[in-house]
Amino acid sequence: MSANPARQGASPGEAGGDVLPQRGARGGPAPGEPAPPPPSAADIEVRLLMEAIYLRYSHDFRDYTGASQKRRVNYALEQMGFRSISALQEQVLRDDQVFGRLLQYLTVPVSEMFRDPDYFLALRQQVVPVLHTYPSIKVWVAGCSTGEEVYSLAILLREEGLLDRALIYATDINPQSLEKARQGIFPADAVREYTANYQRAGGRKSFSDYYTAAYGSARFDPALCANVIFADHSLATDSVFAETHLVSCRNVLIYFNRRLQDRALGLFHDSLCHRGFLGLGAKESIDFSAYGERFDTLARAERIFRKRA
Numbered sequence: 001m002s003a004n005p006a007r008q009g010a011s012p013g014e015a016g017g018d019v020l021p022q023r024g025a026r027g028g029p030a031p032g033e034p035a036p037p038p039p040s041a042a043d044i045e046v047r048l049l050m051e052a053i054y055l056r057y058s059h060d061f062r063d064y065t066g067a068s069q070k071r072r073v074n075y076a077l078e079q080m081g082f083r084s085i086s087a088l089q090e091q092v093l094r095d096d097q098v099f100g101r102l103l104q105y106l107t108v109p110v111s112e113m114f115r116d117p118d119y120f121l122a123l124r125q126q127v128v129p130v131l132h133t134y135p136s137i138k139v140w141v142a143g144c145s146t147g148e149e150v151y152s153l154a155i156l157l158r159e160e161g162l163l164d165r166a167l168i169y170a171t172d173i174n175p176q177s178l179e180k181a182r183q184g185i186f187p188a189d190a191v192r193e194y195t196a197n198y199q200r201a202g203g204r205k206s207f208s209d210y211y212t213a214a215y216g217s218a219r220f221d222p223a224l225c226a227n228v229i230f231a232d233h234s235l236a237t238d239s240v241f242a243e244t245h246l247v248s249c250r251n252v253l254i255y256f257n258r259r260l261q262d263r264a265l266g267l268f269h270d271s272l273c274h275r276g277f278l279g280l281g282a283k284e285s286i287d288f289s290a291y292g293e294r295f296d297t298l299a300r301a302e303r304i305f306r307k308r309a
Contacts (some may be wrong), residue, residue, distance in 0.1 A: 018170075045085035046070055052089050057099055059173060060236035061106060062125035063260035069106075095115065100176070104113060108175040108255075111148040112190065114197035115250070115294045116282050120156055121202045122302040123246075127277050128160045131245060136165045138244040141272060142235060143252035144170040147181025148194075151210075152201075153248065154224040157202045171233035178230050184220040191218050235264040240271045247272060250303075251281035262290040269294055269307060 019065050037046070048068060050061045061069065073085060080101060082088040092100045114120050131137050133200040139157075141150050152172045171179050186194075195207040211218040233241070235252070247268045253261050268278050276288075278295060280303040286292045295305040 001220045042085070042257075045089075046073055049073065049085055049089045049092070052093055056093055057096070058237065059103070060234060062286070063236060063257050063263075065257050066253050068255055070190075071104050072108065076102055078101070079105065102177060104175055107145075107172075107177065107203075111145045111251075112197065113148045113186070113194040114201045115149070115152075115244065116302070117197045117200035117202075118304045119279060119282075119304070120152060120200075121200070121303055122299040123279070124156060124160065126298055127304065128156075128162065130275075130277075131162055132160075137162060137169070137246070138167045138169070140169045140171070140242070140243055140244045140245060140247045140249075140268075142171055142233070142249035142268070144172050144181055144230075145174070145229075146177045146182065146186075146227070148186070150181060150182060151220050151229060151247065152198075153223055154228065155198070155203075155210055156201070158224065163224075166227055168225075168228045170228055172228045173232060173234045175232065178232065181227070182230050184222060184225060185217050186211050186220070188216050188218050195233075202279065208226045210302065212248060228289060235267060236260060238267075239259065239305065240267055243273050244271045245273055246277045246279070248279040250279060251284070253284045254281060258289075265289055265291040272307045274309060276307045278307070279303060280305070 037094065043066065046066070047062070050069070051065075054060045054062060067246075073088075077083075077085065077088060080088065080098075082091070087100070088098075092102060095243060141153065144150050147170065149169060154163060157166050170181060172181075189209075191211070191213070198207045210224065211220045215221075235249075235256075249264070249268065253264060256264065272278065274303060277298070280286070282303060284303060286305060287297055294308055297309055298304045298306045
């Protein structure tokens with residue numbers, strides 16, 4: 001499936017439906033809060049670049065955290081050979097290939113298999129028993145990057161006897177990352193770390209059973225993704241596209257400001273079925289969010305939550 005499950009035919013202003021934050025809310029400070037200091041020239045350039053990207057390509061980075069966004073843009077300037085953000089913006093508006101290159105720096109497609117093994121061990125011990133009670137299950141891996149977490153979950157579900165009756169939605173905004181995820185080919189020199197993670201996550205087989213090594217790469221069994229739908233989906237602009245039993249979105253929200261975090265959590269909440277499960281990254285939380293009271297904590301250290309009835 002190559003089409004966006006939620007953005008089909010939608011313009012930037014209507015793609016997210018009622019969930020999309022109102023533009024007027026982006027204005028000044030809340031009542032009683034001090035006015036922020038005026039932005040620097042560099043900050044203004046970054047904002048203008050993100051606005052231009054949104055208007056030209058419908059990719060919305062405007063509510064990503066400023067510090068990490070600025071670092072990524074400055075690194076892109078160095079790597080792409082531009083002297084200023086304004087010069088970069090001019091080319092991004094006129095050349096979609098330049099935007100495609102910039103997107104690789106804005107999205108930082110870096111991950112690993114069975115990252116934070118305790119998270120996957122907690123899924124095995126506390127979530128899988130509940131998933132077994134359903135005749136079929138749907139899992140959403142939001143911000144799947146190059147697919148390491150997708151294959152990790154597929155392996156876990158196969159070992160738990162659930163993969164054949166599971167449908168996994170693997171979504172991201174970076175088409176190059178999605179294509180790499182579809183291929184399931186990862187560097188062989190990373191497999192040693194993946195193997196150690198897998199073992200600590202409660203793996204029940206030899207990790208080498210799941211891949212074939214050749215020419216410095218490890219190609220994972222395509223059967224693992226027989227029930228995976230890779231698709232373009234933006235947490236900033238798109239809407240819910242399916243009811244799911246488990247949403248795993250790890251190390252994505254840390255790059256969002258509070259407004260966008262709440263929007264993403266709202267999508268996850270609305271997507272999850274009655275008493276569905278939400279997994280976040282080790283440095284992420286729903287505490288103090290607009291949805292903090294709509295989830296129960298299942299495993300706090302592992303950042304696994306359950307939708308309240």
